[in-house]
Amino acid sequence: MKKSSWLKTVLCTALVSAMPYAMAADDTIKVGVLHSLSGSMAISESALKDTVLMLIDEQNKKGGVLGKKLEPVVVDPASNWPLFAEKARELLAKDKVSVTFGGWTSVSRKSVLPVYEELNGILFYPVQWEGQESSKNIFYTGATPNQQAIPAVDYLLEQGIQRFALLGTDYVYPRTTNKLLEAYLVSKGVNKDDIMVNYTPFSFSDWQSIVADVKKFASSGKKTAVVSTINGDANVPFYKELANQNVTPEQLPVIAFSVGEQELQGVDTKPLVGHLAAWNYFQSVDTADNQKFIQAWKTYRKDDKAVTNDPMEATYIGFNMWVKAVEKAGTTETDAVSKALIGIEVPNLSGGMAKMLPNHDISKPVLIGEIQEDGQFAIVQQTELVNGEAWSPYLPESKNLIADWTDPVNCGAYDTVAKTCTSQK
Template identity: 75%
Template sequence: ELNGILFYPVQYEGEESSKNVFYTGAAPNQQAIPAVDYLMNDLGVKRWVLAGTDYVYPRTTNKILEAYLKSKKVAKKDIMINYTPFGHSDWQSIVADIKKFGSAGKKTAVVSTINGDANVPFYKELGNQGISAENIPVIAFSVGEEELSGIDTKPLVGHLAAWNYFMSVDTTKNAAFIKQWKDYIKNPKRVTNDPMEAHYIGFNMWVKAVEKAGSTDPAAVQKAIIGVEYPNLTGGMSRMLPNHHISKPVLIGEIQDDGQFVTVWQTNKLVDGDAWSDYLPESKPIIADWTPPINCGNYNTKTKKCSGQNY
């Protein structure tokens, strides 16, 4: 209403681009798709459990992932999809179903968009039923250092997470950032995590855009910030793209018993965030570009029209 700006530093499901929002967290092509590629190409996964909490992010992400898996010739019978409410605690029957699904002689993995407190009993039940990271690995999109702090990590050790940053990444910039955070919070046990890095990048991009525009006026900043670059904490220069997403590296980490991650795979270059998924037929022709002459968050490249409300 007042033309303010929102920097959104958490991974999200895509399928939008607002003039007033800058998406510094991962789009599906910067987290979910590379995670599936890793499982498929490096671990040889053939059967897929898409398990999520029942709300918009998991449902939309899994819709994209299901379409992506089918484009890779994965049969419908090799994809199991399950949703549970927030805070779900009784995982016995669901984990039993996962175990049965994974016993068909094909390498099986769980792609998890399970959010919040439900993760603790979920991983615990996996352990109770003898499911390990070796036989059915879980790769999570919502389990990071903050979620692991203060809980018993034993059931999670060896399982995976896909993010654009890990606290354990060994760079000079990251070491300085961690020290600054711990000095500020006055608690050496506190951790950093992916959304913190995303917001660190976004805030510094805003500063550079304000300096470039000579003003904090939102309209001036929105215009000035396109193309602005700022170093991320894992290496490389993140750039604000015309679709209001940024470029980021993608990392796969293995959970350790101290609640940290060891990076087991990463992209060899930064990945540009894509607002509209190429794997959904209705989204494939849509792009977001907030620069002239398009200046639209949902421009249809076939009809050459802005296909929704232009805000």
């Protein structure tokens, strides 16, 4: 055989051999999973990684999407904010994922936002956040302040609370949320001297003096509460110190925005019974869909003690919205799916329907729950569906702004007075 003929035969054989693998790769839809599996946020984010994997597994058993199986691509940004951006670029540019589910902290979201806009990817962000942003490439399935922080403070005001200690982890979500809450409380007649604000680093553990300061702040004779935007593993020593200093919910109730069933697994909850959390879902919600979800989760984890929480429900909603939008668009192409997503409705786990709004936020009920001895929450208040607001009307810089990603506005920060699309702050 001539050398040229031999080479042609080898190349043809190699091409034929490679074809099944190429076809197999083309026959899947890659789904990015961008959650911290190590570092300070692993206590919260690891469960969300498994939630996405469970949902992918369930969808594949139904036949996948558009006749193709879903293929997860899992990366670990390790609670490192610059690494989030690096891993996001890897998912989009190297792995060619069609969608990503990921992030917890707002600083992680802000780290990846320019990457998703530059490379035109889709990110579903499943955790409560501060608003003051709207990206054409991000779909926010967690609560905005008017779906969590504001209703939580309203609940406290209804209970006669007059002084507020705003304790948070030192990053963008607590700082922006507390800035908004300060403005809201003042608008409700609360004196500025009756608002205490304190920030601590991620993974902070030495709470003794801060809890003592809060107790002193609460000793004025006015009924006082703590509003907590403490995030990640710092919650465990915080609640332990409350118990050490005999802080009871009758004396000084704490309402948390980042503590759910997952975080309470690491805490002796007996001294915490009666403290509060504000979310849009609790495992204790009594609906058939929720019971089915809980059982599926326990089966997937092979753990009868596995718990569900709010960001898991937000992931569930976002995943089902994405599947429905892809089927509606008939493609995984970003622009087509993004357009199809607006107006999509899927069931939540509380008995209602979640709808994707033109501002890329969704509709959610607001639930206030009391911690129980078993680490679950007794629901003491539940609202009707509330539409998420990207921009707060209580801050002067955003009171005239809205987000609307439909024509003719098609803008994430539209000034309704000037009638112009502004750059985001």
